[in-house]
Amino acid sequence: xxxxxxxxxxxxxxxxxxxxxxxxxxxxxxxxxxxxxxxxxxxxxxxxxxxxxxxxxxxxxxxxxxxxxxxxxxxxxxxxxxxxxxxxxxxxxxxxxxxxxxxxxxxxxxxxxxxxxxxxxxxxxxxxxxxxxxxxxxxxxxxxxxxxxxxxxxxxxxxxxxxxxxxxxxxxxxxxxxxxxxxxxxxxxxxxxxxxxxxxxxxxxxxxxxxxxxxxxxxxxxxxxxxxxxxxxxxxxxxxxxxxxxxxxxxxxxxxxxxxxxxxxxxxxxxxxxxxxxxxxxxxxxxxxxxxxxxxxxxxxxxxxxxxxxxxxxxxxxxxxxxxxxxxxxxxxxxxxxxxxxxxxxxxxxxxxxxxxxxxxxxxxxxxxxxxxxxxxxxxxxxxxxxxxxxxxxxxxxxxxxxxxxxxxxxxxxxx
Ligand SMILES: NC(=O)c1ccc[n+]([C@@H]2O[C@H](COP(=O)([O-])OP(=O)(O)OC[C@H]3O[C@@H](n4cnc5c(N)ncnc54)[C@H](O)[C@@H]3O)[C@@H](O)[C@H]2O)c1
Numbered sequence: 238x239x240x241x242x243x244x245x246x247x248x249x250x251x252x253x254x255x256x257x258x259x260x261x262x263x264x265x266x267x268x269x270x271x272x273x274x275x276x277x278x279x280x281x282x283x284x285x286x287x288x289x290x291x292x293x294x295x296x297x298x299x300x301x302x303x304x305x306x307x308x309x310x311x312x313x314x315x316x317x318x319x320x321x322x323x324x325x326x327x328x329x330x331x332x333x334x335x336x337x338x339x340x341x342x343x344x345x346x347x348x349x350x351x352x353x354x355x356x357x358x359x360x361x362x363x364x365x366x367x368x369x370x371x372x373x374x375x376x377x378x379x380x381x382x383x384x385x386x387x388x389x390x391x392x393x394x395x396x397x398x399x400x401x402x403x404x405x406x407x408x409x410x411x412x413x414x415x416x417x418x419x420x421x422x423x424x425x426x427x428x429x430x431x432x433x434x435x436x437x438x439x440x441x442x443x444x445x446x447x448x449x450x451x452x453x454x455x456x457x458x459x460x461x462x463x464x465x466x467x468x469x470x471x472x473x474x475x476x477x478x479x480x481x482x483x484x485x486x487x488x489x490x491x492x493x494x495x496x497x498x499x500x501x502x503x504x505x506x507x508x509x510x511x512x513x514x515x516x517x518x519x520x521x522x523x524x525x526x527x528x529x530x531x532x533x534x535x536x537x538x539x540x541x542x543x544x545x546x547x548x549x550x551x552x553x554x555x556x557x558x559x560x561x562x563x564x565x566x567x568x569x570x571x572x573x574x575x576x577x578x579x580x581x582x583x584x585x586x587x588x589x590x591x592x593x594x595x596x597x598x599x600x601x602x603x604x605x606x607x608x609x610x611x612x613x614x615x616x617x618x619x620x621x622x623x624x625x626x627x628x629x630x631x632x633x634x635x636x637x638x639x640x641x642x643x644x645x646x647x648x649x650x651x652x653x
Pocket of ligand 1: 365366389393441442443444445446447465466467468513514515516519520541542543567568590591592593
């Protein structure tokens with residue numbers, strides 16, 4: 238699925254020199270339980286299985302330079318876009334020391350039991366979110382679970398901003414119209430949308446990505462912000478207040494930042510509402526029919542968090558009833574499927590879960606996942622500040638800290 242250019246993600250001249258100095262040998266084609274795999278460093282001592290090809294070379298350097306044999310599933314074809322549990326179990330086989338899995342895969346108790354039986358002591362999800370992983374089961378089997386924070390924030394926030402603009406200014410509808418050669422001349426009423434400048438943006442879940450997105454809307458469009466989060470975010474509020482001081486100094490109107498005490502209080506105030514919470518039992522259908530009805534009829538709802546945070550059936554009904562309401566979605570409740578009627582709604586912008594799909598981020602996620610596994614296979618400890626991923630992403634591979642960047646059950650396993 239990843240095109241050849243993704244293999245060269247290095248950016249700075251120093252990194253380019255490094256890449257020339259260390260090139261990963263081409264893989265050897267083989268099979269694992271009958272499933273085709275690309276094998277890197279075939280003579281490596283420990284076997285690391287990766288369920289999908291990953292972008293860039295650095296992650297392969299990390300694993301192979303620590304003496305591991307890396308087997309990347311080479312199944313192609315639509316039916317294998319998301320690997321079945323049976324195929325993952327086959328790939329694990331009798332001996333699997335380390336594993337890198339995808340957010341589309343259901344890493345349940347059965348798979349962790351299989352990993353344990355195969356001698357595995359290191360698993361990493363190729364994602365920051367890990368709602369697809371039964372962490373309790375992994376902990377029960379003594380398997381560390383890695384994730385990849387610190388490299389997705391700005392990239393995901395940028396998609397949130399892009400979706401917001403596309404929906405507010407009806408870019409996709411207008412593009413479709415143009416390609417259909419329906420444009421007969423400028424009209425005062427053609428694709429009139431909503432101005433963001435000076436409006437109010439609501440952030441539900443003001444964590445790393447929520448705050449980065451909010452800053453883009455505040456600084457780019459001078460929007461006021463209302464946020465709802467379980468915890469107050471004083472540093473964020475101070476940032477907005479300092480920015481408001483700067484605007485005032487330059488003769489512009491101040492922007493404001495307020496914390497709403499309920500979602501019900503936030504929704505009616507906002508021209509745009511963007512979702513950035515984690516996904517768990519509490520946030521399932523956080524946006525439902527009742528809450529949609531509290532939003533302005535001209536507002537934009539953006540979801541780059543997880544699909545089930547929105548009741549998608551209720552959203553379709555709301556879009557159908559309110560043609561001036563816009564939804565912009567990167568994630569879907571029954572991903573990869575859409576609820577009936579959604580794709581027919583012209584007031585929706587729909588993209589296939591590409592929020593983290595920048596070259597920088599996808600290559601960085603691969604490096605962090607590989608570092609999680611390589612360090613655990615060596616018995617190295619866990620990096621204490623997972624947000625600060627830079628030391629793993631920059632400079633020569635030999636200079637990478639001998640630590641796992643982020644293990645979510647490190648404390649429970651006593652490897653923090
Ligand atoms: N679409 C994508 O490709 C993509 C990429 C990266 C992350 N994500 C999603 O974005 C989410 C947020 O990522 P992040 O790095 O900002 O995480 P984060 O942990 O920094 O922020 C999540 C915020 O949600 C808040 N929160 C939790 N439960 C809540 C609730 N019930 N109501 C309101 N707020 C609540 C938390 O307090 C926290 O501030 C991830 O969990 C992931 O699912 C999606």
